[in-house]
Amino acid sequence: MKYVDTNQVQKNMNSRLLKNNVLKSVFFLATIFGLIVLAVLIIRVIMQGASWINMDFLTNKLSTSPDRAGIMGAILGTFWLMVVVIPVTLILGVGTAIYLELYARKGRFQSFVQTNIANLAGVPSIVYGILGMTIFVRALDFGNVVLAGGLTMSLLVLPIIIVAAQESIRAVPQHLSEASYGMGATKWQTVKNIILPAALPGILTGSILSLSRAIGETAPLVVIGIPALLIPFPGGIMDRFTVLPMQIYYWTIDSSLVEEYANLAAATIIVLLVLLFLLNATAIVIRNKFQKRY
Amino acid sequence: MATLTKPKVNIKNHANTEQKSITETAATTKQNMNKKIVYDTKDLNLWYGETHALKDINLSIYEKEVTAIIGPSGCGKSTYLKTLNRMVELVPSVKTSGVITYKDKSILDKSFKVEDLRTRVGMVFQKPNPFPKSIYDNIAYGPKIHGIRNKKILDEIVEKSLRGASIWDEVKDRLKENAYGLSGGQQQRICIARCLAIEPDVILMDEPTSALDPKSTLRVEELIQELKKDYSIVIVTHNMQQAARISDRTAFFLNGEVVEYDETDTIFTNPADSRTEDYISGRFG
Numbered sequence: 001m002k003y004v005d006t007n008q009v010q011k012n013m014n015s016r017l018l019k020n021n022v023l024k025s026v027f028f029l030a031t032i033f034g035l036i037v038l039a040v041l042i043i044r045v046i047m048q049g050a051s052w053i054n055m056d057f058l059t060n061k062l063s064t065s066p067d068r069a070g071i072m073g074a075i076l077g078t079f080w081l082m083v084v085v086i087p088v089t090l091i092l093g094v095g096t097a098i099y100l101e102l103y104a105r106k107g108r109f110q111s112f113v114q115t116n117i118a119n120l121a122g123v124p125s126i127v128y129g130i131l132g133m134t135i136f137v138r139a140l141d142f143g144n145v146v147l148a149g150g151l152t153m154s155l156l157v158l159p160i161i162i163v164a165a166q167e168s169i170r171a172v173p174q175h176l177s178e179a180s181y182g183m184g185a186t187k188w189q190t191v192k193n194i195i196l197p198a199a200l201p202g203i204l205t206g207s208i209l210s211l212s213r214a215i216g217e218t219a220p221l222v223v224i225g226i227p228a229l230l231i232p233f234p235g236g237i238m239d240r241f242t243v244l245p246m247q248i249y250y251w252t253i254d255s256s257l258v259e260e261y262a263n264l265a266a267a268t269i270i271v272l273l274v275l276l277f278l279l280n281a282t283a284i285v286i287r288n289k290f291q292k293r294y
Numbered sequence: 295m296a297t298l299t300k301p302k303v304n305i306k307n308h309a310n311t312e313q314k315s316i317t318e319t320a321a322t323t324k325q326n327m328n329k330k331i332v333y334d335t336k337d338l339n340l341w342y343g344e345t346h347a348l349k350d351i352n353l354s355i356y357e358k359e360v361t362a363i364i365g366p367s368g369c370g371k372s373t374y375l376k377t378l379n380r381m382v383e384l385v386p387s388v389k390t391s392g393v394i395t396y397k398d399k400s401i402l403d404k405s406f407k408v409e410d411l412r413t414r415v416g417m418v419f420q421k422p423n424p425f426p427k428s429i430y431d432n433i434a435y436g437p438k439i440h441g442i443r444n445k446k447i448l449d450e451i452v453e454k455s456l457r458g459a460s461i462w463d464e465v466k467d468r469l470k471e472n473a474y475g476l477s478g479g480q481q482q483r484i485c486i487a488r489c490l491a492i493e494p495d496v497i498l499m500d501e502p503t504s505a506l507d508p509k510s511t512l513r514v515e516e517l518i519q520e521l522k523k524d525y526s527i528v529i530v531t532h533n534m535q536q537a538a539r540i541s542d543r544t545a546f547f548l549n550g551e552v553v554e555y556d557e558t559d560t561i562f563t564n565p566a567d568s569r570t571e572d573y574i575s576g577r578f579g
């Protein structure tokens with residue numbers, strides 16, 4: 001006697017196949033849903049804003065009059081913010097990652113720090129804003145300038161960069177560092193000549209991705225206090241500033257007063273999206289170019 | 295040295311070969327008299343955390359000889375080899391007791407500089423592990439980290455080392471190319487050349503041919519025969535034919551202990567311990 005009854009199998013066959021197809025559709029729709037929402041958003045933004053983008057819009061100073069308003073100030077603000085964020089996060093982030101991965105003894109201290117870095121990555125960005133407000137704007141008395149904003153943003157992305165750098169360092173095969181130690185290299189020589197070059201593409205990719213987070217973030221800057229209508233261009237890190245997403249925010253909330261502000265906001269969103277897209281594309285190019293050759 | 299050869303007589307249990315073996319031991323001892331010892335290991339014990347990986351190891355390694363270490367996998371061959379250049383300390387849980395002297399200096403002392411030791415003792419690994427750099431930079435790496443900056447001197451070292459590893463002719467026109475473009479066998483000889491570039495006295499090799507095809511294996515074996523003229527070589531191998539072919543002296547490890555250590559001919563034709571005989575005749579491992 002056979003255990004698998006052919007008749008029974010035949011009877012169930014149709015309902016099994018039906019179930020299979022239904023679920024396939026459900027999963028497909030779930031995927032499509034995200035794509036559709038994204039497409040609607042982008043189309044709406046482009047319809048609203050694309051016609052407003054021109055040279056004047058990109059190079060003009062801010063203005064209350066929609067026809068004359070430009071986002072050069074916000075672009076420069078974002079640029080100066082990066083001037084602070086990039087070196088601070090790279091030095092602190094990569095330094096921390098090197099210490100934790102290569103120097104720290106595996107023990108209580110190391111796992112304590114590790115856990116807290118993971119926790120920090122999950123702290124809401126507004127909390128970083130409050131921290132930055134308290135420390136950089138008030139206690140250190142920088143005021144709401146690029147430096148204060150940049151340091152606050154650095155705190156925000158630091159955990160992400162640390163984790164990304166740690167992962168890249170860990171991915172460097174042990175046999176490479178062993179070969180280096182085996183020839184009498186010191187730890188630092190091995191780190192500098194072997195481990196960092198091999199980990200660099202990963203570190204860069206992670207850094208660029210977290211920088212795009214800093215470029216798009218508003219909440220911490222809202223807390224620090226960014227002027228809604230800042231006319232002069234920032235010329236250095238001790239100047240007051242605004243950034244692209246802040247400008248989007250102010251134009252959006254004021255669009256009930258002046259209708260065209262909504263168009264300006266949409267145009268700025270397009271500029272910001274293009275910028276982020278370029279950054280992410282760079283990250284992907286780096287990752288593919290240097291993909292594991294060992 | 296006398297203490298080294300004596301226990302072997304004690305542990306032997308082949309009554310019929312005892313007489314012969316004792317005379318042989320005497321002969322060996324006499325022959326060893328004029329051989330210099332590079333490494334002397336006394337009562338070495340090593341633990342990975344709770345795992346007792348090496349137990350009371352006593353072994354002398356002689357200058358300009360090939361010393362083979364054989365034994366089933368997990369018996370501590372790699373661990374012993376890595377103790378000789380203290381690479382084993384990269385594992386944080388490692389603890390050792392006992393003494394290893396390298397040219398009369400006690401190397402397990404914490405005050406002994408590992409960087410110094412590893413400049414005199416090169417290592418070749420199981421899997422060819424060139425750096426993801428050019429062939430030239432691979433070879434120049436060692437001299438550079440030891441402070442040689444002069445381009446002309448580096449060029450000379452690179453050529454000499456590549457010749458020494460008998461791979462110069464194959465790569466002399468592509469020194470700037472990435473070492474990853476080479477075949478596995480060539481990569482392993484690049485690694486040997488890289489090791490020669492620091493001008494060591496001793497070369498430690500951990501199953502250097504286990505990732506290679508038979509032809510490349512043969513080339514590396516020939517190379518080892520060449521290198522023996524200038525270097526003392528310790529080679530771990532799980533291939534007993536290889537040990538028999540290329541080594542002067544063989545140590546048989548089992549469960550972290552040295553069961554038997556003698557001239558290769560003796561180990562393979564007339565082992566004193568039945569476990570050695572079982573192993574080399576393929577009865578286990």
Ligand SMILES: Nc1ncnc2c1ncn2[C@@H]1O[C@H](COP(=O)(O)OP(=O)(O)O)[C@@H](O)[C@H]1O
Nearest residue numbers: 342345347366367368369370371372373374385
């Ligand atoms: N990094 C390590 N941590 C803990 N135990 C290890 C480590 N490396 C090796 N061992 C243990 O030590 C013993 C000897 O290993 P090894 O020297 O690699 O053997 P072999 O090279 O002879 O195959 C084994 O029992 C192995 O499990």
Ligand SMILES: [Mg+2]
Nearest residue numbers: 371372373500
């Ligand atoms: Mg091994």
